Structures are given as C-alpha cells and as structure tokens.
Amino acid sequence: MIEVEAFVKRYGEFVAVAGASFAIPAGSVAALVGPNGAGKTTTIRTLCGILRPTAGRMRVAGADLAVDPILVKQRTAYVPDDPPLFDTLTVQEHLQFIASAYRLTDWQDDADELLGRFTLDEKKNTLASELSRGMRQKVAIACAYLRRPDVLLLDEPMTGLDPPSIRTLKETIREQSQRGATVLVSSHLLSLVDDLCDFLVLIRQGKVLFSGPLGEARERFGGASGSLEEVFFRLTGQAEELGDQDLAVSDD
Numbered sequence: 001m002i003e004v005e006a007f008v009k010r011y012g013e014f015v016a017v018a019g020a021s022f023a024i025p026a027g028s029v030a031a032l033v034g035p036n037g038a039g040k041t042t043t044i045r046t047l048c049g050i051l052r053p054t055a056g057r058m059r060v061a062g063a064d065l066a067v068d069p070i071l072v073k074q075r076t077a078y079v080p081d082d083p084p085l086f087d088t089l090t091v092q093e094h095l096q097f098i099a100s101a102y103r104l105t106d107w108q109d110d111a112d113e114l115l116g117r118f119t120l121d122e123k124k125n126t127l128a129s130e131l132s133r134g135m136r137q138k139v140a141i142a143c144a145y146l147r148r149p150d151v152l153l154l155d156e157p158m159t160g161l162d163p164p165s166i167r168t169l170k171e172t173i174r175e176q177s178q179r180g181a182t183v184l185v186s187s188h189l190l191s192l193v194d195d196l197c198d199f200l201v202l203i204r205q206g207k208v209l210f211s212g213p214l215g216e217a218r219e220r221f222g223g224a225s226g227s228l229e230e231v232f233f234r235l236t237g238q239a240e241e242l243g244d245q246d247l248a249v250s251d252d
C-alpha cells in the first residue's frame with residue numbers, strides 16, 4: 001500500500017510537487033505517468049526515503065515515512081532509471097551482496113531463477129562495468145526482486161530493455177503483484193504499461209490530475225479506444241479548462 005497526502009516538494013524556490021494526494025491499494029500494479037518534469041522521479045525518490053518531503057505525509061508498506069524511515073526502506077525496493085551498480089562486483093556478487101545486506105536466507109535458487117529469466121546466466125561472472133545498459137538494468141531489477149519487497153518502485157524500468165526482456169519484466173511484475181507486493185511503475189511507454197497496470201496516477205506540473213483504477217480512467221477519459229494514451233492526452237490537454245478539482249477521483 002502507498003498513501004500520499006498533501007505532498008509538497010520544493011527545490012529551493014521551485015515547487016516540483018504541489019500538494020499531491022493519492023492512495024494505491026496493496027497488490028496493485030500502478031502506473032505513475034505524466035509529461036517531462038511532472039514530478040514523477042521526485043515523488044518516487046521521496047517515497048523510498050532518498051528525498052525529504054517539504055510537506056505532507058507518506059505511508060509506504062504499512063509504515064509512516066516520517067516516523068519509521070528504516071522500516072520503509074526495509075520493505076521497499078527502488079530501481080532508478082539508471083541504476084548505479086558496483087563496477088568491481090560481478091552480476092552474481094551483486095545478488096550475494098543484496099542477500100547479505102538484507103540478511104536473506106535460502107536465496108540462491110531464487111537468484112539462479114532470476115538470472116535465467118533475465119538471460120543473465122552467461123554473464124553471472126562478468127563485472128558490472130562490462131555490462132550493457134540493458135543488462136545493468138536487469139541486474140538492478142533482479143536485485144530488487146530477490147528481496148521480495150512489499151513495495152516496488154520502478155522508475156522507467158523498460159529503458160534499454162530488448163523486447164524479450166520487456167516481456168519478462170511485465171510477467172515478473174505481474175507475479176510480484178500476485179504475491180501481494182504493491183508495484184509503482186513510472187514510464188512514458190504508455191502502450192507498454194497500458195496492459196500491465198490496474199491503477200493510474202497521472203500528474204502534470206506537480207499536481208495529480210487523476211488517481212484511481214485504470215478501468216475508471218479508460219471509461220471516463222479513454223474515448224472510443226479506451227487506451228491509456230487517449231486518457232493521457234485528454235487529461236493533460238483538458239486539465240486547464242476543467243480544473244483539477246473536476247478531474248480528481250477518489251480511491252474508494
């Protein structure tokens with residue numbers, strides 16, 4: 001579960017997020033979408049405790065971020081859009097490191113399975129510095145999955161992945177949600193997240209234009225195609241005329 005209430009983030013004088021509120025039910029696969037500079041990365045980096053909110057309240061995986069940030073970090077995995085790996089560790093050593101840092105037991109079979117599914121087995125003894133962009137991305141995703149987190153925050157996870165890897169990513173995200181994890185995916189690839197996600201948070205200029213079930217967004221704003229792309233263009237295009245108030249959708 002992810003609950004965000006009246007979240008404000010300023011960088012100096014600049015307001016990047018201006019009072020965002022939304023609640024993502026546990027077990028959802030939610031899309032966080034919005035134009036460049038909307039505040040998606042800022043929101044995700046705040047949710048996992050890397051950035052401090054200027055104001056507002058966040059509950060992530062059953063814990064209040066302001067009260068128990070360590071618990072939130074234990075229960076949450078974050079994969080940034082350009083994952084920083086350890087150049088001098090191999091692929092296998094990254095998984096070992098995560099297992100030891102988070103005191104995982106019986107992780108080796110899971111690690112082998114993840115390496116196989118993301119076609120990294122042949123690279124398991126390769127240093128991170130010698131991996132391609134997409135391979136680095138897959139190592140970071142495998143490390144996140146290995147921990148079996150309650151909440152997964154994935155910022156542009158499809159960047160650099162080839163079509164088979166995108167398919168694997170989608171399958172594995174669905175599996176994470178089936179085991180109860182809440183997944184928040186930020187992406188500009190609307191057609192790819194369209195059939196993956198069941199919940200939508202759409203933001204623009206730091207304001208939430210819509211939050212609620214994706215089906216509801218499709219019905220109300222998807223036009224004849226009912227696609228997420230149509231929802232995106234209608235909401236981001238009409239927001240000024242309609243006003244944010246009219247577009248806000250409650251989560252109940």
Ligand SMILES: Nc1ncnc2c1ncn2[C@@H]1O[C@H](COP(=O)(O)OP(=O)(O)OP(=O)(O)O)[C@@H](O)[C@H]1O
Pocket residue numbers: 011014016034035036037038039040041042043
């Ligand atoms: N460290 C920073 N200092 C000042 N302004 C920042 C900083 N980080 C982000 N911003 C600004 O905050 C706004 C939101 O940025 P953010 O990276 O959250 O957007 P985004 O929705 O992830 O964008 P994109 O889709 O382009 O990745 C932008 O206007 C950006 O320039």
